[in-house]
Amino acid sequence: MFSTGIDVGRTACDAAEPHTVEGLVYQVCRWCGTASFRKLLCPVCASSDLEPGRSDGHGVVVRSSVVNRYSRVMRNESLVRFPEGFVYRCRIVGAAPHLVSVGDRVRPVDGTTSEAGEVVLELCDPPLTANWY
DSSP states (O other), rough: OOOOOOOOOOOHHHSSSSOOSEEEEEEEEETOOOOEESSSSOOTTTTOOOEEEOOOOOOEEEEEEOOTTTTSHHHHHHHEETTTOEEEEEEEEOGGGGOOOOOOOEOOOTTTTOOOOEEEEESSSSSOTTTTT
């Protein structure tokens, strides 16, 4: 047979199963093996030969700060280390901004995307607020 060149779109099987894959897509340099996130070039060897990889999105907070610039609402911006080897600045939601601390485990928020394109994560364990004094 010959191909008509007409794209028929999604099949009935594809329409029945929504493709909801959670996690983060990062890059691994094919030359030196360095993992990076949202980069055009490898931060170590400056190669543009980057291979995509998928992370489950779970990580650990390595630095946390409370920010309220450009708005009256405080929010948390943290540096999160992912097990694949890269560190990225993320916004932590689901807890008061001052209750996010170094060493907290975080995971991706289900069904939430940021309008600014930033990575939004939530705490795996709720912060301890009782008897903090």
